[in-house]
Amino acid sequence: MATQQVDRRTVDPAAMEMLEAAEAAQIMTAWDRYKAQQPQCKFGLTGICCRICIQGPCRIIPSKPGQDKGICGASAYTIVARNLVRYIAGGASAHSDHGRDIAYTLLHAAEGCAPDYKVKDTDKLIRVAKKVGVETEGREINDIAKDVAVKALEDFGKYDSEPCLWLTTTIDDERKLKFKHTTIAPTAIDKTVVQLLHQTHMGTDADPVNIIFGGLKAALADYTGMSLATDLTDVLFGTPTPVMTEANLGVLDPDKVNIAVHGHNPLLSQMVVYAARELEEEARAAGAKGINLVGICCTGNEVLMREGIPTATNFGSQELAIMTGALDAMIMDVQCISPGVKDMCNCFHTQLISTSPISKIPGSYHIDFNESSAMEDAKKIVRLAIAQYSKRKPELVRIPKFKKQVIGGFSFEALMELFAKINPDFPVRVLTDAILAGEIKGVCAFAGCNNQKTIHDNSITTIAKELAKNDVFLVSTGCSAGAFAKAGLLSSEGVETYAGPGLKKFIKRLEENSGLNAGLPLVFHMGSCVDNSRIANLWTAMAKELGITVPQLPFVASAPEAMSEKAIAIGSWMISMGIPTHVGVLPPIEGSELVYGIATQIARDVFGGYFIFETDPVKASQKLLGRIEKRAWKLRIHRQTAEKYNSELAKVYEG
Numbered sequence: 001m002a003t004q005q006v007d008r009r010t011v012d013p014a015a016m017e018m019l020e021a022a023e024a025a026q027i028m029t030a031w032d033r034y035k036a037q038q039p040q041c042k043f044g045l046t047g048i049c050c051r052i053c054i055q056g057p058c059r060i061i062p063s064k065p066g067q068d069k070g071i072c073g074a075s076a077y078t079i080v081a082r083n084l085v086r087y088i089a090g091g092a093s094a095h096s097d098h099g100r101d102i103a104y105t106l107l108h109a110a111e112g113c114a115p116d117y118k119v120k121d122t123d124k125l126i127r128v129a130k131k132v133g134v135e136t137e138g139r140e141i142n143d144i145a146k147d148v149a150v151k152a153l154e155d156f157g158k159y160d161s162e163p164c165l166w167l168t169t170t171i172d173d174e175r176k177l178k179f180k181h182t183t184i185a186p187t188a189i190d191k192t193v194v195q196l197l198h199q200t201h202m203g204t205d206a207d208p209v210n211i212i213f214g215g216l217k218a219a220l221a222d223y224t225g226m227s228l229a230t231d232l233t234d235v236l237f238g239t240p241t242p243v244m245t246e247a248n249l250g251v252l253d254p255d256k257v258n259i260a261v262h263g264h265n266p267l268l269s270q271m272v273v274y275a276a277r278e279l280e281e282e283a284r285a286a287g288a289k290g291i292n293l294v295g296i297c298c299t300g301n302e303v304l305m306r307e308g309i310p311t312a313t314n315f316g317s318q319e320l321a322i323m324t325g326a327l328d329a330m331i332m333d334v335q336c337i338s339p340g341v342k343d344m345c346n347c348f349h350t351q352l353i354s355t356s357p358i359s360k361i362p363g364s365y366h367i368d369f370n371e372s373s374a375m376e377d378a379k380k381i382v383r384l385a386i387a388q389y390s391k392r393k394p395e396l397v398r399i400p401k402f403k404k405q406v407i408g409g410f411s412f413e414a415l416m417e418l419f420a421k422i423n424p425d426f427p428v429r430v431l432t433d434a435i436l437a438g439e440i441k442g443v444c445a446f447a448g449c450n451n452q453k454t455i456h457d458n459s460i461t462t463i464a465k466e467l468a469k470n471d472v473f474l475v476s477t478g479c480s481a482g483a484f485a486k487a488g489l490l491s492s493e494g495v496e497t498y499a500g501p502g503l504k505k506f507i508k509r510l511e512e513n514s515g516l517n518a519g520l521p522l523v524f525h526m527g528s529c530v531d532n533s534r535i536a537n538l539w540t541a542m543a544k545e546l547g548i549t550v551p552q553l554p555f556v557a558s559a560p561e562a563m564s565e566k567a568i569a570i571g572s573w574m575i576s577m578g579i580p581t582h583v584g585v586l587p588p589i590e591g592s593e594l595v596y597g598i599a600t601q602i603a604r605d606v607f608g609g610y611f612i613f614e615t616d617p618v619k620a621s622q623k624l625l626g627r628i629e630k631r632a633w634k635l636r637i638h639r640q641t642a643e644k645y646n647s648e649l650a651k652v653y654e655g
Contacts, residue, residue: 010317010456012486014249014400018320021398027347029319030340034452047080047588047595053202060591074206080592081208082200084568085215087587089196091569092218094335095530096189096225098265100156102232105267105371107149109236110142116271116374119145120238124413128231131169145235152228156189163187166228167220170533172540174549175577182606184217184576192221212598219572226570227533233302234411237270240305240527241417243409244518247485250403251310252326256292257283259385260312260321262341263333264528266302268355268369268378269295272331273307275378279386286386296321297336298478298528304485305409305527314482315563316450316457319344325396329385333369334359336449336479336564349391353381404488407518408525410475412537415524421513428541430510431473435554435632436546439471439502442628443542445535446476446523448559448567450483451585457483459560459584459617464489464498466621468522471502472628475538478529480560485525492519532570536577546635551578551608554631556624560584560617575599575609580627582612582620 009031010016022029043049048060050070058070060079069075074082109117119125119141125148129136134147155164162168163185168176179185186192196218199205205214234240252258259276261269276291283291294312295303303309312321315336321327322344329351330341342361345352354360355369355377365384369377410418419427434440444467450456460483464474476484484490489498495507499522511520526534535557543550557574559567562583574581589595604610612627614620 008455011458011461012248012317012456014402014486015313015317015320015456017400017402018249018317018323022320022323025347027323027344029344030316030338030452033340045588046591047083048076048591050074050079050083052082052200072202077208077592077594078206078211080589080595081211084587084589084595085196085211085218086200087565087568088215088218088222088572089193090565091567092189092193092222092225094566095222095229095569096156096193098334098530099225099229099232100153101265101267102229102236103149103152106145106232106236107153108371110146110149114371114374117236117371119235121235124231124239125235128235132165148235149232152232155224155228157191158188161187164189164221164224166224166231170227170536170540171577172543172550178607179220179576182213184213184220186217186221186224189221189225192218208592208595209598212595216572216576219569219576222566222569223533223536223573226530227536229530230527230533233266237266237306239413240409240411241414242407242516243305243308245304245308245310245406245408246403247311247406247482247490248403249312249321249324249400251292251294251312252321252324252399253289253292254326254397254399255289257286257288257290257386257389258292258294258327259382260294260296260327260330261299261303262296262318262330263337263359264298264335264530265333266299267371267374268331268333269299269303270306271374271378272381273303273309275375275382279379279382282383283386283389286389288386288389291382291386294321296330297482298530299333301478301481301525301528304406305411305525310403311406311482311485313486314450314457314479316452316479316561322348322350324399325349325393326399328388328392329353329381331355331381332359332361332364335566337361348396349388349393351384351388353384355381404486404491405493406485406490406525407521408481408485408490410524410526412526412534415538418510418514421515422509426545428545432542432545434473434506440473440506441471441502441625442554442556442632443473443475443539444624444628445532445555445557446474446480446484446560447478447529447532447557447570449479449561449563451561451563453585454561457487459620460484461487461489462617463558463560463621463624464523466618467625468498468503469500470625471500472625473503473506474523475526475535476523477525477527477531477535481523481525484523489523490521490525492521494522495519498522529566529570539577539579548635549578549608552631552635553578554628554635556580556582556627558582558584558620558624560620562587571611575603575611576607578608580610580612580624582614582624584615584617584620586613586615
């Protein structure tokens, strides 16, 4: 295959090498399937195809009488709004169901029914307990854990009219009042999602504004589920602290049993980590030099943050880890696992192992992973991988020689601890003071996925580099963090190469006081996609320190290669919180000027946050930087800085 063709598909050199190998072997990948799907349905792309009932599908052509509405009479704005908020319902379901699993496991661990799990971070448990009103003084840890777990489960199904605890205890009073006045504060996660699906059923709601407000309520339910999931995962497995590791396909080891954990739920992956450590000798007995565990997608982020497990790749190139011929098993839990991985496994010796009753792929080996027998099940899984090692075909092994150093593990608590090395009394002030002094301009949070409509990893890394050279502090989660890891932006190398003078000075000051044995990264990795609540904790703390509201804060977000329903849900609650949020792949809303206007303009007037839709990464960078600078200007930050240094800019303000 011509390298030029592959260049347009990805900026990851390891992925590029594997794509060349795939084409030479005539093995189809996600990139090939995307190409085969062209041209995609324009009605679907713009959101004006309705499949809500089986009278349809109805396709709207505004200029043609009789075709300008659906059979039932639904207008384009109704159809677009319904389609959009059903994405949010799906995303909220995924994140919250993840959180429910974590809450049940904490409950069962506290009750002694899940013996392989226990409270690892008692300090985090105490903090969470106090936050949600659970008594802690003089009580046993398991009793506290049980009550916290019950409080979390109540956020799913309680029947009173009070908003969810993991919403109200993590936002400021201004947002509480805003959500009350706009009636979008969820009282129970499950109820909110069910109501939204009912609201968008054929013949129920036709008002696009009302539909979208229902979607925003579901988005806040998504936030609630994510927030409690992160809190309770930290309680069970430890709150992440800075850790050194590596990323990209070069982390695979030709001499070891290579096992990839893939998906989103750490209940499985953590046990696999523990089991792999115990079964090293069995791997050696099978002829390998040991076990090499690697991560893919957000499960990879979870074990990277807590255990230093290297990341092989992110969502977009998940098939290519199998293409190396060196992966003995891919263990899947839930979410973002492409069915195409099984087709790739069929070309090699890799064993695909499913573990969840709601996540199966035909032809995979299924082990029903249960919390009551977690370690036993994890050992079964690892032993399957060890058995596959002997089936590996050396002539098919091709591991790209690309990998980068990574420093991750920057939970909100870890960031505050880093800042506390400089200001122990008011840690977040280290960041806000740097903004007030004009040293850094603001903060951008990166989230989201990969999308085959874009050049793999290109938009993510391009925007980050552009913002970094303009002195914007960067944090990240999810598959965006995976892109940064592979590109070397989660390392000190990234600081030296891409940081502007102010940002470099700021990071170097943190580095000098950190007490760490390694340099700090250009982008601070805060976790998996469910961990975006950590980012919300950061902007809430910053706004409180500055004495302003979140919509006034020079803080933006970007999902340059958004793909999943979860990404739409995350973006929706971010704009509800007051954060301008860039999306680099247009969701299906162009079919209604009204809905598009609500997302990009009216949302700004009501909530302070809004969507910025821009597919060009350089233009997106400029727009994000413009939003940061405008908010800083409104806070008089630029003027204060100019006056401090008696610069020419001060004269501009005087004029």
